[in-house]
Amino acid sequence: MSYPLSEGKYACVDEKFISVHGKKKPQLFAICPETGLPLEEKLLRNREKPAITSAAKILKRMGIIVCITDDLKSYAPSIKAAGLRHQKCHFHAMRAGFGAMKKAHIQKKRKEKFIGWIKNFLRSKNLIDARSWLRVIGRMKREKKLGRFLKSFLFDWKDYFTYFEFPGCPKTSNAVEQFNRRFEQKYQSMHGFRKERTARSFTSLFILHSMFRKFESGQNKDRSPLEIAKIQLAASSVFDLLPH
Numbered sequence: 001m002s003y004p005l006s007e008g009k010y011a012c013v014d015e016k017f018i019s020v021h022g023k024k025k026p027q028l029f030a031i032c033p034e035t036g037l038p039l040e041e042k043l044l045r046n047r048e049k050p051a052i053t054s055a056a057k058i059l060k061r062m063g064i065i066v067c068i069t070d071d072l073k074s075y076a077p078s079i080k081a082a083g084l085r086h087q088k089c090h091f092h093a094m095r096a097g098f099g100a101m102k103k104a105h106i107q108k109k110r111k112e113k114f115i116g117w118i119k120n121f122l123r124s125k126n127l128i129d130a131r132s133w134l135r136v137i138g139r140m141k142r143e144k145k146l147g148r149f150l151k152s153f154l155f156d157w158k159d160y161f162t163y164f165e166f167p168g169c170p171k172t173s174n175a176v177e178q179f180n181r182r183f184e185q186k187y188q189s190m191h192g193f194r195k196e197r198t199a200r201s202f203t204s205l206f207i208l209h210s211m212f213r214k215f216e217s218g219q220n221k222d223r224s225p226l227e228i229a230k231i232q233l234a235a236s237s238v239f240d241l242l243p244h
Helices: 049-061 075-081 090-103 108-122 127-142 144-153 157-164 174-187 196-212
Strands: 010-020 023-031 038-043 066-069 085-088
Touching (some): 010 049, 010 174, 010 196, 023 049, 023 174, 023 196, 038 049, 038 196, 066 075, 090 108, 090 144, 108 127, 127 144, 127 157
Antiparallel strands (some): 010 023, 023 038
């Protein structure tokens, strides 16, 4: 379901697994990083390319240009297949780096050096600088236990720097991560759903509530997504906020 309230160009996309009739299904959310308003929600059958591409095509029809996601491998080809640009989240990249170093049995000083290389790579000011650090990171291949991490990390590495082309495009998917944390808190009290219809109804009501909920911290503290987007409720009814 789409929520055509935001006129932004970017969308932070992620999903949370929910239980429907005893089976885990991915509930996808797309959030506007500028206002925190929901753009789309869809209960997917799986996390494969066709399902994600279908959701991305809806975002494209809404005028979205770039999708910001975590490093799930199916995101990049799915989003590009829908005709959108892809931006990989820098926060997830660093978290994956820390996780790989923690598991690898290598010297502490070498771990710190590798983490420094990844940080410098992500902080690159242009693609030329990024390619230079890419060659440095390539030296990590000597550590065989980091091979799987490197293969995933360097997959479509240019997607980490899509924001160079689009001023205002965020480097992270924090907007949808914050939304998902609040959704998880409410969902836990439900202990799953018996029918997909019930799950969709719950999700729609939660999204409606989130539009009015004021942020508790950050630069938009004490402001709701509707206030940030400057949507005048006097000129519309609550029904206008429901999915189309």
